[in-house]
Amino acid sequence: MTKELIHLQNISKSFDGQLILDDLDLTIHENEFVTLLGPSGCGKTTTLRIIGGFETPDKGKVIFDGQDITHLAPNKRNLNTVFQKYALFTHMSIAENIAFGLRIRKKPQSYINDKIKYALKLVGLSGFEDRTPDSLSGGQQQRIAIARAIVNEPRVLLLDEPLGALDLKLRQDMQYELIRLKNELGITFIYVTHDQEEALTMSDTVVVMNQGYIQQIGSPEKIYNEPENAFVADFIGDSNIVDGIMLEDRLVEIFGVKFPCVDTGFGRNKPVDVVIRPEDVILTENSSDELQGEVTHIIFKGVHYEMEVTARGYEWLVQSTKMYPVGTKVGISVDPFNIQIMNKPASEDEEAAPIDG
Amino acid sequence: MVKTKRMRGLFTLPYISWSLIFIVVPLLMIFWYGFTDKSGTFTMDNITAMADPVHAKALWLSVLLSLASSVICLLLAYPLSMILAARGEKGRSVIVMLFILPMWMNTLLRTMAWQTILEKTGILNTILQALHLQPLQIINTPYAIILGMVYNFLPFMILPIYNVLVKIDPSVINAARDLGANAFQTFLRIILPLSVPGIMSGITMVFIPALTTFVISQLLGGSKILLIGNVIEQEFTQAYDWHLGSGLSIILMIFIILNMIMEEIFDKNGEDLAI
Numbered sequence: 186m187t188k189e190l191i192h193l194q195n196i197s198k199s200f201d202g203q204l205i206l207d208d209l210d211l212t213i214h215e216n217e218f219v220t221l222l223g224p225s226g227c228g229k230t231t232t233l234r235i236i237g238g239f240e241t242p243d244k245g246k247v248i249f250d251g252q253d254i255t256h257l258a259p260n261k262r263n264l265n266t267v268f269q270k271y272a273l274f275t276h277m278s279i280a281e282n283i284a285f286g287l288r289i290r291k292k293p294q295s296y297i298n299d300k301i302k303y304a305l306k307l308v309g310l311s312g313f314e315d316r317t318p319d320s321l322s323g324g325q326q327q328r329i330a331i332a333r334a335i336v337n338e339p340r341v342l343l344l345d346e347p348l349g350a351l352d353l354k355l356r357q358d359m360q361y362e363l364i365r366l367k368n369e370l371g372i373t374f375i376y377v378t379h380d381q382e383e384a385l386t387m388s389d390t391v392v393v394m395n396q397g398y399i400q401q402i403g404s405p406e407k408i409y410n411e412p413e414n415a416f417v418a419d420f421i422g423d424s425n426i427v428d429g430i431m432l433e434d435r436l437v438e439i440f441g442v443k444f445p446c447v448d449t450g451f452g453r454n455k456p457v458d459v460v461i462r463p464e465d466v467i468l469t470e471n472s473s474d475e476l477q478g479e480v481t482h483i484i485f486k487g488v489h490y491e492m493e494v495t496a497r498g499y500e501w502l503v504q505s506t507k508m509y510p511v512g513t514k515v516g517i518s519v520d521p522f523n524i525q526i527m528n529k530p531a532s533e534d535e536e537a538a539p540i541d542g
Numbered sequence: 543m544v545k546t547k548r549m550r551g552l553f554t555l556p557y558i559s560w561s562l563i564f565i566v567v568p569l570l571m572i573f574w575y576g577f578t579d580k581s582g583t584f585t586m587d588n589i590t591a592m593a594d595p596v597h598a599k600a601l602w603l604s605v606l607l608s609l610a611s612s613v614i615c616l617l618l619a620y621p622l623s624m625i626l627a628a629r630g631e632k633g634r635s636v637i638v639m640l641f642i643l644p645m646w647m648n649t650l651l652r653t654m655a656w657q658t659i660l661e662k663t664g665i666l667n668t669i670l671q672a673l674h675l676q677p678l679q680i681i682n683t684p685y686a687i688i689l690g691m692v693y694n695f696l697p698f699m700i701l702p703i704y705n706v707l708v709k710i711d712p713s714v715i716n717a718a719r720d721l722g723a724n725a726f727q728t729f730l731r732i733i734l735p736l737s738v739p740g741i742m743s744g745i746t747m748v749f750i751p752a753l754t755t756f757v758i759s760q761l762l763g764g765s766k767i768l769l770i771g772n773v774i775e776q777e778f779t780q781a782y783d784w785h786l787g788s789g790l791s792i793i794l795m796i797f798i799i800l801n802m803i804m805e806e807i808f809d810k811n812g813e814d815l816a817i
Contacts, residue, residue, distance in 0.1 A: 239716055259719040266720045272713040276735045285731075286721035330717075337721065 188215045190373055191236065191341065196245035198231055205231045206242070207397045213341075213375060218367055220376045222384040223394035224420070229377045230345060232394075236375065237266045237343050250340070260289075264341035265334035269349055271326040273318035279305075279329055280314035286337040304332035307366065324355045331366070341373040348383065360386050381421045385409060393417050414527055418460040425466065425501050429459035429526070437526060440497040442475045446524040458527045463504040465523035468494065470509070472516030480513045575788035588789020597773055597790060604770040605797070607684055608752035611691035612699075615748045616741065618692070619699035623740075624733075626700075627707035638704070641697050653690050653761045660686055660762070682764035690758040691748075698747035706740030707733070742808040750798050770794060 191213040198206040206228045213219050221229035234240040235247060238259035247255045254262060265286070274282050280301050287297045305311050308328035318326055327347055334342055344363075348356045364387055367374050378384055384391050385405040393400040393408060393416075401413045412418035415426050430438045434449040439459055451457060468480075478496025490508050494501040496517055509515055579585045591597060626637055644652060659665045660681040667677040680686045710733065718728040756771035763769070770790065777787030 237716075237720060239719075258724070259716070260722045260724055266717070268713045268717055270711065270713055272711060272717040274714065274718075274732060285718070285723075289722040289727060333717075333721065 187217070189213075190215045190217075190250055191375075192246075192248040193232070193235070194246040194248060196232070196235060196242045196247070198228075198235065198240065198242050198244075205397055206235075209245070209397070209399060211392065211399065211402075213373060215340075216371055216373055218364075218374045218376065218387060218389045219392060220378060220384040220388040220390070221392050221394055222378060222381060222420075223400075224379055226396075227394040228397040229379075229394050233266075233343050233345055233375060233377045236341075237264065238262050263339055264343060265337055265339040266343040266345065267327070267330050267334050267347045269346045271318075271323075271330045273326055273329060273333070275318050277318075278314065279310075279316050279318065279321075282318065282329060283333045283336055285333065290337075300336045304336045307335070307369065308332045309362075324351050324359065327351065327359070328362075335366075335370060335372075339372065341375060342370075344374060344376045346378055347376075348380075349378075356383070363387060385421070393420060395420070410525075412460060412525060412527070414530060415458045415460070416530075418458075418525065418527070423463050423502055423504075425461045425463065425499075427459050427461070427499060429457050431455045431457045431526060435521070437524065440476060440499065444519060444524060445521045446526060447522050448524075448526040451526060451528070456529055458529055460525040460527060461519050461523060463491070463502040464489070465519055466494075466501055466503040466505075467518045467520070468492075468503060468505060468507070468509060468515040469518065470513065470515055472518075476517040478515055478517055480509045480511050480515060483508065483511055572788045572791055575784045576792045577789075579785055588786050589792060591786055591789055592793045596768070597770070600768045600773045601770045601793070601797075603684070603767070604753055607687055607691065607769065608749050611688050611695065611752045612745050612748045614688065614692050615696050615699040616744065618696060619703055619744065620741075623700055623704040623707050626704050627710075638701075641700055645697055649694055650757060650761075652694065653758055656686070656690055656693065657681065657761050660689075681762060682766060684763070684767060686762040687759050687767065687769070690762045691752045691755065694758065695748040695751060698751075699744040702743040702747065703737060703740040706737045710736050738808060742805045746801055746805045749801055753797065754794060 189212055191211075193209055193211040196206050196209040197204070205226075209228070209232065211232070221232055223229050231240060235242050238254070238257060238261075241256060245255075246253055249262070249264075274285065277285070283301045283304055284297045287300060292300075301314060302311070305313055308331055310325060310328055310332070313321075313325075313329070318329065321329065327350075330347070331342075347363075348359050351359060360383060363374070363376075376384075376387065385408075388405055390402060391405055391408045392402050395416050401408055401417045403411075408417060409421055412421060412424075418424045418426055427439055429444075431448075431451040431454070432438050432443065433453055434451075435446055437444050437446050437448075437457065437459060476496055478494040478501065480492050481495050481500070482493035484491045486504075489504045489506050492503045492505065492509060494503050494515060494517065501517060576588050577584055577586070579587065592601065626634060629637070657664075661667070662677070662679070662681065664681070666680075670677050680689070714736075715728060715732060718732045719725075723731060754771050756769065756775040759767060759769040759772055760775075774787050774790050774794070777783045777790065781787075
């Protein structure tokens with residue numbers, strides 16, 4: 186692993202007596218694309234604002250490259266932020282916006298001019314120098330906000346839901362754009378979003394947060410394929426989360442039916458949460474599978490069909506390229522390695538919170 | 543279609559008649575009086591009368607005192623508006639209320655209150671004497687007039703500036719800080735330029751009533767200090783020379799229009815800032 190750049194040590198923060206972050210500990214490495222992912226109110230933006238210097242934690246320290254910057258003013262930190270609402274200076278031209286940080290640092294005019302050109306080219310808006318922020322579309326304004334931040338050559342770029350206000354197509358384009366930028370600049374990106382798809386697409390590391398706690402840290406693949414608890418499983422993608430009993434190693438019982446799986450070390454007859462992704466459920470007609478159900482709902486989604494199958498009182502979400510009409514009796518089976526076994530949450534803190542939107 | 547159009551026309555009737563009776567007709571009358579003499583023949587004498595040393599001095603003093611009051615109001619109002627804007631929703635309304643509250647009272651009454659405070663044997667000097675300090679001679683000086691103007695018109699400076707300041711997106715200020723600006727640079731390069739429209743309308747709203755006032759100067763300036771407002775008032779109520787009074791009013795109007803044009807120019811530049 187590369188060098189450690191930012192270390193948040195046991196950060197706690199509350200607003201109006203409400204605990205937003207509780208004993209958060211997070212290490213961010215150099216040249217990493219880290220995404221803080223979670224529902225609104227999970228503390229992800231507060232974490233970003235603490236790194237940016239706009240909030241001071243009640244407890245804990247922010248270590249940046251070996252130095253304690255917990256109480257350092259935002260203008261003295263070697264990082265820049267791209268804000269959710271762009272926050273461009275409307276009384277300045279695009280060139281002046283981009284030059285702002287450089288002028289504060291009293292850079293020579295020729296250097297500033299070069300930087301403006303370079304930054305505008307980097308974000309694909311060459312020739313926009315004399316335009317005003319108001320004459321730009323949302324996507325263009327966001328690019329300018331990024332250009333304005335990166336000309337200062339920060340070691341870390343903080344991005345607070347920068348694509349939140351853009352429409353779907355533009356958002357997808359900008360995702361690739363950001364990955365390209367990150368690779369060209371070779372700096373650390375810390376990205377905040379509630380959009381799990383965005384997080385999976387762009388990140389090296391995803392930090393899933395809920396109610397002020399880190400639920401899981403890992404690569405997008407790991408977060409998706411091996412969620413550590415029901416919250417992560419539910420928040421990242423669609424999931425069937427059902428109660429099960431771990432009978433013994435490699436054998437779990439769901440709705441009275443025994444399923445072979447690959448997990449070990451849970452002990453015998455232990456109640457667990459079982460997570461099965463909708464695309465991993467295999468439906469068969471006239472099968473002898475023990476778990477039998479009936480298709481109750483079907484939607485065509487383009488790439489696949491999405492079906493609801495009621496079996497023993499539980500509605501299974503199933504994604505399949507093969508279509509089974511409503512009313513079809515089907516058998517349900519799952520490949521052993523597609524069954525994720527998780528301990529039931531030990532404390533309330535880890536309990537999955539209702540997710541809206 | 544025709545019917546709804548006629549209906550819509552009917553709705554504008556009250557406003558049209560209001561502006562005709564109370565704005566257009568009086569204005570025309572002032573112009574008619576201003577450009578005629580007592581026999582009703584056309585003359586420019588009433589206009590050129592402004593060059594008369596007494597009138598010119600009154601106008602010059604009016605402009606000077608109004609400018610001074612505007613500047614003092616601005617210096618008092620800006621920091622206060624910043625404090626107000628920085629406060630949360632909770633404390634805000636109470637303080638704004640406190641500043642609007644005096645406006646519920648009659649201007650005349652409030653100015654007369656200052657008279658009794660500043661008088662030779664008034665409240666201020668009584669207190670100073672009790673403390674064995676030199677009594678102050680403020681009443682009947684230009685300073686008393688400035689004081690009265692500032693006191694009366696300060697809310698008109700606070701409100702527009704405050705309105706502009708609260709609308710500045712906090713993330714814009716955060717962005718400036720994030721880009722390396724310290725608090726002072728952020729103020730100079732971001733907050734101040736963004737608040738220019740508020741400053742300009744504040745100055746207009748203080749300067750124009752200060753320029754035309756005659757009550758404040760009469761009560762706090764005594765009979766010795768004549769502002770242009772007092773001259774015009776005297777022409778109408780004491781000399782009964784409506785022609786000269788109207789002529790001088792027209793000159794005053796030109797000054798006000800100039801001020802408004804200036805504000806318009808600044809607002810054009812900052813049109814998008816006041817959002």
